[in-house]
Amino acid sequence: MFNHTIAAIATPLGPGGIGIIRISGPSAYAILKRLFVRQLRAKKKRTHFKSSSNDTFRSHMVYHGYIMGVDRETIIDEVLAIFMQGPKSFTREDVVEIQSHSGFIVLNRILSAIIDAGAGLAMPGEFTKRAFLNGRIDISQAEAVIDLINAPCETAAQMASHHLTGGIRDIVQTLTFKLNNLQAKCEAAIEFLETGEDRTLISDVSREVRNEILPGISKLIQRQKETAIFRKGLHLAIAGSPNVGKSSLLNRLVEREAAIVSDFPGTTRDVVREYISINGIPVVVCDTAGIHETSDPVECMGIEKSRNQIHHADIVLMVLDGTRDVNAFEEKLLTEIKEDKTIVVVNKDDVVDEGVIRGIEKRVAKYSWIRVSAKTGTRIDQLKSLIFKDIVHGQQGAGDTWAAPNLRQRKILEKTSAALAPLTGQGVSGQPIELVSERLKHSLQLIGEISGVDGREDLYDHIFNQFCVGK
Numbered sequence: 189m190f191n192h193t194i195a196a197i198a199t200p201l202g203p204g205g206i207g208i209i210r211i212s213g214p215s216a217y218a219i220l221k222r223l224f225v226r227q228l229r230a231k232k233k234r235t236h237f238k239s240s241s242n243d244t245f246r247s248h249m250v251y252h253g254y255i256m257g258v259d260r261e262t263i264i265d266e267v268l269a270i271f272m273q274g275p276k277s278f279t280r281e282d283v284v285e286i287q288s289h290s291g292f293i294v295l296n297r298i299l300s301a302i303i304d305a306g307a308g309l310a311m312p313g314e315f316t317k318r319a320f321l322n323g324r325i326d327i328s329q330a331e332a333v334i335d336l337i338n339a340p341c342e343t344a345a346q347m348a349s350h351h352l353t354g355g356i357r358d359i360v361q362t363l364t365f366k367l368n369n370l371q372a373k374c375e376a377a378i379e380f381l382e383t384g385e386d387r388t389l390i391s392d393v394s395r396e397v398r399n400e401i402l403p404g405i406s407k408l409i410q411r412q413k414e415t416a417i418f419r420k421g422l423h424l425a426i427a428g429s430p431n432v433g434k435s436s437l438l439n440r441l442v443e444r445e446a447a448i449v450s451d452f453p454g455t456t457r458d459v460v461r462e463y464i465s466i467n468g469i470p471v472v473v474c475d476t477a478g479i480h481e482t483s484d485p486v487e488c489m490g491i492e493k494s495r496n497q498i499h500h501a502d503i504v505l506m507v508l509d510g511t512r513d514v515n516a517f518e519e520k521l522l523t524e525i526k527e528d529k530t531i532v533v534v535n536k537d538d539v540v541d542e543g544v545i546r547g548i549e550k551r552v553a554k555y556s557w558i559r560v561s562a563k564t565g566t567r568i569d570q571l572k573s574l575i576f577k578d579i580v581h582g583q584q585g586a587g588d589t590w591a592a593p594n595l596r597q598r599k600i601l602e603k604t605s606a607a608l609a610p611l612t613g614q615g616v617s618g619q620p621i622e623l624v625s626e627r628l629k630h631s632l633q634l635i636g637e638i639s640g641v642d643g644r645e646d647l648y649d650h651i652f653n654q655f656c657v658g659k
């Protein structure tokens with residue numbers, strides 16, 4: 189437990205119905221008593237506030253009243269206040285929540301009064317960090333809190349809320365339990381068995397690691413790969429020569445006039461970023477400047493950005509103009525993009541010449557490709573299906589894929605898997621039991637980082653730093 193008390197505004201700053209200010213720590217209760225007055229009473233025609241300094245606040249009860257400045261002269265706002273006595277609180281410490289009117293000034297005035305009364309400003313994520321350090325949640329649950337707040341789609345939110353209630357923690361605990369068991373047996377063997385007698389144990393350990401533990405870990409790693417797209421969304425870049433209809437395609441995909449379209453080549457200069465959902469997958473669509481040879485410095489800057497987008501995208505929609513042949517520049521551009529992340533979109537299908545199309549077809553046959561008209565909307569839905577099927581391979585966030593780890597956890601699992609791998613090889617039967625035991629111990633240490641059970645505060649600061657203040 190900490191001996192200093194922290195406070196922060198827990199809700200977004202700005203006009204809103206209600207805002208919440210949170211206080212956690214040993215002085216939370218005293219601060220509430222000092223700043224809160226219970227009711228407004230008319231006494232000799234003068235408004236009068238009943239001091240609460242002699243009252244007690246019962247835990248988990250809601251009290252109506254007013255917050256005053258530390259001078260106890262000015263009323264700042266009419267509020268509802270809740271005291272939650274530790275350890276029955278989010279941080280396991282004494283917590284006070286004040287629900288005030290939400291406005292930048294009023295929230296900050298209340299926070300100032302609380303600071304004046306002795307609390308310190310909370311750092312980003314400090315409440316959740318306290319919940320972790322005081323043992324209420326593990327690191328995987330703290331990560332789930334961030335993931336839930338930042339979830340770009342429903343599936344991501346479902347995964348996060350699953351982990352918030354200990355989804356990944358429990359799966360990892362089962363694996364840890366098995367490893368622990370094996371390691372304990374090895375330790376006992378070192379103590380009690382003669383050399384040579386421990387061979388059966390080693391082969392038992394080897395079998396269990398090979399048949400149960402490693403497959404369990406691989407399954408988790410695989411699930412992370414399958415669901416990564418739901419966490420970070422899919423990055424789609426629309427690229428091609430000037431005037432082929434890239435911006436028109438963006439507008440079609442997002443179903444609004446997001447980018448300027450014109451007859452002039454070089455209309456789009458900067459990256460235009462929009463968000464859509466394809467079969468529940470959050471997709472970031474970026475329209476880019478047409479790539480061509482130019483000496484115009486501003487255009488060059490745009491083209492540089494286009495190339496950057498192409499490079500970082502998960503999928504590139506390479507747009508071609510269906511009314512003319514593929515030119516040498518476009519052919520070269522195509523070779524610069526990885527084949528498996530390219531979809532060739534032959535646009536202007538409403539005005540094409542079939543002869544020209546056959547020529548284009550020959551050049552792009554090895555790609556996944558489709559004819560569309562951004563102008564009329566022809567085959568735009570098929571293009572969306574193609575994006576979904578070809579590249580995402582139809583993965584759905586259904587069923588137990590919700591129990592997927594995140595990238596940090598996957599990396600830990602990969603390390604654990606690598607540390608265990610030597611136990612499954614041919615050579616293990618000749619190894620001393622001490623070495624087998626050490627390997628198990630090492631893998632236990634590694635996998636333990638998923639939950640962060642030993643509470644190494646500094647180790648996890650990078651996780652809490654991703655939070656907002658007040659969380």
Ligand SMILES: Nc1nc2c(c(=O)[nH]1)N(C=O)[C@@H](CNc1ccc(C(=O)N[C@@H](CCC(=O)O)C(=O)O)cc1)CN2
Nearest residue numbers: 198208210248272275276277278279280285324333659
């Ligand atoms: N007003 C408010 N809303 C909120 C939160 C909060 O802190 N305050 N939360 C913050 O993230 C989330 C809810 N999560 C919470 C998790 C645990 C406890 C808590 O007090 N747990 C105690 C007591 C449980 C009980 O009495 O049943 C415990 O686990 O010991 C509170 C909120 C979302 N909504």
Ligand SMILES: Nc1nc2c(ncn2[C@@H]2O[C@H](COP(=O)(O)OP(=O)(O)OP(=O)(O)O)[C@@H](O)[C@H]2O)c(=O)[nH]1
Nearest residue numbers: 430431432433434435436450454455456478562563
């Ligand atoms: N007939 C027809 N014209 C189209 C189609 N798509 C786009 N165009 C026209 O092609 C011209 C260029 O369209 P844009 O969407 O601005 O092309 P762009 O690739 O974004 O061009 P830059 O931003 O200059 O690189 C406009 O006159 C559009 O109306 C289509 O499917 N059919």
Ligand SMILES: [Mg+2]
Nearest residue numbers: 434435455456
């Ligand atoms: Mg454009």
